[in-house]
Structures are given as C-alpha cells and as structure tokens.
Amino acid sequence: MVQNALPTGGRILLTGATGQVGGELLETLKPLGDVIAPTRVAMDLSNTASVREMIRAVRPRWIVNPGAYTAVDKAESEPDLAYAINAEAVKIIGQEAKAINAGVIHYSTDYVFDGSGSTPYLETDATGPVSVYGASKLAGERALAESGAGHIVFRTSWVYGSRGKNFLLTILKLARERETLRVVADQYGAPTWSRDLARVTAEVIEQCEATARTKELSAVLSDVGGIYHAAGAGETTWYGFAAEAVRLRQEREPAVRFAKIEAITTAQYPIPAKRPANSRMNCIRLMERFGWKMMDWQDSLRKVSAEL
Numbered sequence: 001m002v003q004n005a006l007p008t009g010g011r012i013l014l015t016g017a018t019g020q021v022g023g024e025l026l027e028t029l030k031p032l033g034d035v036i037a038p039t040r041v042a043m044d045l046s047n048t049a050s051v052r053e054m055i056r057a058v059r060p061r062w063i064v065n066p067g068a069y070t071a072v073d074k075a076e077s078e079p080d081l082a083y084a085i086n087a088e089a090v091k092i093i094g095q096e097a098k099a100i101n102a103g104v105i106h107y108s109t110d111y112v113f114d115g116s117g118s119t120p121y122l123e124t125d126a127t128g129p130v131s132v133y134g135a136s137k138l139a140g141e142r143a144l145a146e147s148g149a150g151h152i153v154f155r156t157s158w159v160y161g162s163r164g165k166n167f168l169l170t171i172l173k174l175a176r177e178r179e180t181l182r183v184v185a186d187q188y189g190a191p192t193w194s195r196d197l198a199r200v201t202a203e204v205i206e207q208c209e210a211t212a213r214t215k216e217l218s219a220v221l222s223d224v225g226g227i228y229h230a231a232g233a234g235e236t237t238w239y240g241f242a243a244e245a246v247r248l249r250q251e252r253e254p255a256v257r258f259a260k261i262e263a264i265t266t267a268q269y270p271i272p273a274k275r276p277a278n279s280r281m282n283c284i285r286l287m288e289r290f291g292w293k294m295m296d297w298q299d300s301l302r303k304v305s306a307e308l
C-alpha cells in the first residue's frame with residue numbers, strides 16, 4: 001500500500017462508513033490520504049441538498065460511495081426512499097464530482113440481473129432487475145454514467161464480514177438457537193468479503209493516482225472507468241454458504257450443538273422481493289485492467305470465521 005497516494009491536500013469523501021463495506025473502507029483508505037466520513041445526519045443520502053452541500057464543502061479528490069438503501073425486501077414497499085438513496089443521490093454525486101473533476105467509486109449489485117442462465121455474468125450482459133432494490137441500483141449506475149463524472153462501479157454480491165448486518169452473522173446466531181435451519185439451495189453465486197472490496201477499492205485508487213501523475217484524473221478514469229464485477233471467486237448457494245459457515249464454527253467450538261442445516265427451494269421460502277437464481281459474476285475485467293483477483297469465498301470465510 002502506497003502511503004499518501006493522493007496529491008497533497010487530496011481528500012476522500014466516504015459515505016456509509018457505518019455499513020459493512022464503509023466500515024472496512026474507513027480503515028483501508030486512511031493511508032491513502034485524508035478521509036472525511038460524515039454521519040448520515042451531516043450527509044443524508046435521501047436529501048439532495050444535503051449531498052450537494054457536503055460535496056461542495058469538502059471538495060474531495062475522490063467520492064467513495066458504499067452508502068445505500070440495502071433493505072432488499074423492505075424496498076418493495078418503500079420504492080421512493082430506495083430510489084432517492086440508490087439513484088437520485090448517485091446522480092447528484094456524479095454531477096458534483098464532474099464539476100470539480102473528482103473521481104467517484106460506487107458499488108452496485110448482482111441484483112441488476114434477472115438471474116437467468118447458469119454462466120457467470122459479464123459487465124456487458126443485459127440487465128433486467130426483478131426487484132425494486134435491483135432496479136434502484138441500476139438507475140444509480142445509469143445516473144452516474146450519464147453525469148459524465150470519472151467513475152468506477154464495483155458490482156458485487158452477497159456481501160458479508162465480521163461486522164454489520166449480514167447473512168453469515170444471522171446464520172451463526174440462529175444456528176446456536178435452533179435445532180434446524182432451512183436455507184435456500186437453488187440460488188447460485190458467491191459470498192464477497194467486505195474487506196476484499198475495501199482492498200480492491202484502495203488498489204484501484206492507487207493505480208489511478210499513479211497514472212494521474214502524468215495526466216488529469218478525469219482522463220485516467222475515462223480510459224479505465226466504468227463497471228467492474230467484483231465478487232468472491234468460486235460459487236455456492238446460500239445453503240452451501242450456511243453449511244460451510246456452521247462447519248467452520250463447529251471446528252472452533254466443538255462443545256456447542258449447532259443447528260442442522262437443511263436445503264430448501266426458493267419457492268419454499270416466500271419473501272417480498274424476488275432474487276435472481278443465478279448471481280454468478282465473471283470478474284475477469286477487474287483482473288485484466290487492475291491485476292486484482294477477488295478472494296475465493298471459502299478462503300475469505302475461513303479468515304472471517306477466525307475473527308469472530
């Protein structure tokens with residue numbers, strides 16, 4: 001990691017620092033430069049004026065935006081709020097970044113796809129969200145592209161880590177409390193460690209800054225910017241993820257009697273928002289452009305389990 005990779009006085013404005021990815025970014029981005037991470041009161045993503053004012057006050061070199069409306073099921077009944085945060089705020093971030101030539105790093109989701117087929121999605125594949133959340137995130141991607149700001153979007157999937165609200169922590173809690181846990185086994189994808197996402201973000205900023213010593217940052221981002229898939233390597237199902245998480249926990253706590261994990265179908269687990277059956281992401285573009293290979297989901301799960 002290059003210390004102070006940003007030009008002197010260069011600031012990074014970070015949203016969503018209380019979230020899973022934002023919390024990791026707060027640590028990982030610190031060595032690069034001055035990180036400003038306003039609370040949601042100081043920079044409310046559902047309020048366009050608040051977003052504009054903060055960006056104008058900070059005048060950052062980079063805006064890193066893991067802040068989002070992430071309650072996938074609740075979004076079905078709160079579409080206005082989901083769109084305000086996931087699309088409208090991103091549009092304002094793009095407009096303001098363009099005005100000051102700042103770079104934007106944004107995060108999107110596998111839920112922009114409809115989940116048909118069984119091969120990993122490429123960045124160029126047709127989108128077709130099947131939920132309000134997915135549609136609002138796709139609208140955010142488009143608004144950012146239309147703003148003309150130099151930007152990178154990391155599309156990721158099934159984010160988890162040792163803190164925050166996520167599938168891993170929920171499963172491990174329930175597995176202590178119950179006899180059996182029924183988990184969906186017909187949705188395929190890969191869990192992604194929040195820290196891996198924070199690390200690839202820092203790496204990409206560093207590489208862009210290294211090139212920006214000889215040309216404008218906006219020119220660098222117009223060469224390498226756009227959408228990159230960034231999800232854990234390998235594939236599994238939610239059932240496979242849960243079973244492996246409990247197995248690893250059992251190894252560390254042999255005396256505890258954990259729940260038995262049972263495989264069920266999506267149809268057996270009705271919830272408000274539809275999920276794609278295929279969430280596999282092909283991350284080759286990230287490898288080719290930035291030389292970054294996302295961690296295998298089983299390796300990162302082992303590391304996270306050891307932190308708990």
Ligand SMILES: NC(=O)c1ccc[n+]([C@@H]2O[C@H](COP(=O)([O-])OP(=O)(O)OC[C@H]3O[C@@H](n4cnc5c(N)ncnc54)[C@H](OP(=O)(O)O)[C@@H]3O)[C@@H](O)[C@H]2O)c1
Pocket residue numbers: 015016017018019020021022039040041043044045046065066067068069070085107108109110137155156157158159160164165
């Ligand atoms: N989680 C996943 O499985 C997943 C999968 C694919 C893509 N992604 C994408 O990855 C990114 C990071 O996700 P994550 O898992 O880190 O999300 P997260 O843990 O839910 O964190 C979201 C962050 O956004 C903040 N936020 C929400 N509403 C806000 C508002 N009105 N004003 C200001 N801040 C607000 C939250 O603040 P509070 O703590 O105050 O609520 C929190 O800091 C998001 O773009 C998400 O769409 C996530």
